[in-house]
Amino acid sequence: MPIQVKYRFRNQDVALIFLHGFLGNTEATWASFPTFLANEPRITSWDLFGLGYPTSLRLDVRNIWSSDPDIRTLARELRTTLSLPPFSSYRKIAIAAHSMGGLIVQRAMVDDVALKNRLSHVFLFGTPSAGLVKAGFFSWSKRQISDMVADGPFIKSLRHEWTHEFARGMGFQFYVVAGDMDEFVPASSSLAPFSDNVQAVVPGNHSEIVKPVEPSHQSVQLIIDALAGGGNVRPIVDGARLALERSDFYETVKVLLPIAAELDKPALAGLALALEGLGRGSEALAILETHSGRDSTEALGVLAGRLKRRWLAERRAGDLNRAKELYQLGLNKAEAANDHEQALYHAINIAFLNLMEIPAAASIPTEIRIMAERALEHAKQVRNTNWSLATQGEAQLMLKDLERAEHFYAGAILATNSPREVDTIYSQAIRVAARVFGQDGASRIDQLFDLP
Structure with a gap:
């Protein structure tokens, strides 16, 4: 892992890495995260580093040449790097890893007893541990993708x-x-394998969970509290959010509904999703309209959007059908009110879901083209x-x-x-x-956006 970024290097006893x-690099992936930690007075005793490794969209041609190393090789390289200066001098090491980086860390921990004994903290953000x-649809193209296939040999082992x-x-x-709101790695993969x-x-x-825009973001505070020796007590809303990810809708509603008037918009959207999951769709929309200042078409879009993201991550047919139903209702209401902005939003999402539902090699159905137009x-x-x-742009693609x-x-x-909005569009x-x-x-789209 020759790519090294030193955020704070004072030859102290402990370091966070x-x-x-996949497809990331240290500075683009973590953005201001290390800076927020470096400015936190409670953890000034920690040195801060970033480590990088080769990962790209270039195809691997097996048995001839390989663009990027597989995860086992990267894990071995991580172990080697941490056994050499400057890292060999640290009494204890903490690691914060994102996505595939967490698989590299887990493999290195299993393979290296000495490394495991040097660790003080490990944080895995959005890691597809299951x-x-x-990934199975693209496993032929890259070793790194092949290693992430659910029930594939690497994950099973x-x-x-x-x-x-x-x-x-x-x-x-x-x-x-x-x-x-992670539509790439579902909770069934990032959370479920662990207690x-x-x-x-x-x-x-x-990407947003490791690209905080302010130091108060919960990802930042979680690491600060852990490195500073704090406890692992979840605030009430955090506990409800975790229950929602597990589809424990009763628990989420029980915790959040009594304090609906005090919730911020993301928490309100989570409460609405839990109500929807319990078959209380009308109440979910009423909650969004009453407490978030949204009209009915926008509320329909918010709830449909959450169902869309969950379907993209977990592929539950019920989520897809309900999301399309809500978007269609929103489109009808928006067109009746001559609200072109909301109609545009609902129409393109209907087309998007219909497109994502068909097999990859299928021709574009007429109904999708009509909705795009x-x-x-x-x-x-x-x-x-x-x-x-x-x-x-999306409609023209369709x-x-x-x-x-x-x-x-x-x-x-x-x-x-906003880089965050560019990521969303991309x-x-x-x-x-x-x-x-x-x-x-x-x-061509990847080159146009030119994201790191």
Whole structure:
């Protein structure tokens, strides 16, 4: 792991090391996270480093050449790096890993007793510890993706050996953290392989949980409290968020409904999702309208969006059908009210879900093209923002006009100041481009966004 970033290097006794995930790099993945920790007075005794490794979208050609090393090789390289200066001088080491980086850490811990004994804390953010079903569709393209296939040989071996190695407990503090809006790694993979007492859920999607915009973000506070010797007590809303990730809707509603008026918007959306899961859809919408200041079409979109993200992560048919039903209801209401912005939003999401539902190699059905054209008609009636431009780009992809799509996406990127919003636009664009145009289209979108 030759890529090293020194955030704070004072030759102290203990060090925290950040490890990025698939397609990431240290500075882009963690953004301001290390800076927030470096500015925290309670953990000034900790040195702070970032470690990186090769990972990209370049295809591996097996038995001829390989673009990037597999996870076992990366784990061996991590073990070697931590056994050499400057890391060999630290009495104890803590590791914070994101996504695939957490698999590298787990493999290294299982294989290296000396490393395991040097660890004080391990934080795994959005790590697919039980693998990813979707990785199976692309396992032929890269060793790193193949290693992440659910029930594949790497994951099976890791889970078996991990259970055997840590059956009697751990000599370090261990945390597994999921994002409440993570559509890439579901809680069934990031949390379920581990016991309840080490699980946590924080606000954000797969990238946002390690890209905090302020030091008060729960991911930052979790690490600070752990390194400073604090306890592992969950605030009431955090406990309810964890219950929601486990689909324990009764527990979520029991905790959050009595304090609905005090909740922020993400917590309200979680409460609404739990009510929806209990068959109380009308009450869910009423909660969003009453306490979040949203009208009925926007509330429908919020609830449908949460169901959409959960379907993308876990593929429950009920979530897909209900999300489409809510988006369709929102579209009907928006069109009746001549609310073109809301109509644009609902129409493109209906088209998106219908597209994601069909097999990858299938031709684009007429109903998807019609809905994409419907979205474009509404786009003519609204001002150009980053979101409306991105939506038009998405519609053009569905209409198989890649050049026009690139034109609109380029405008959306120029109109977007927030890296988080660029990530959000990119994540949907890359899905649609890959589904419609295959690897060539995905590569062109990837080059256009030029994300690290």
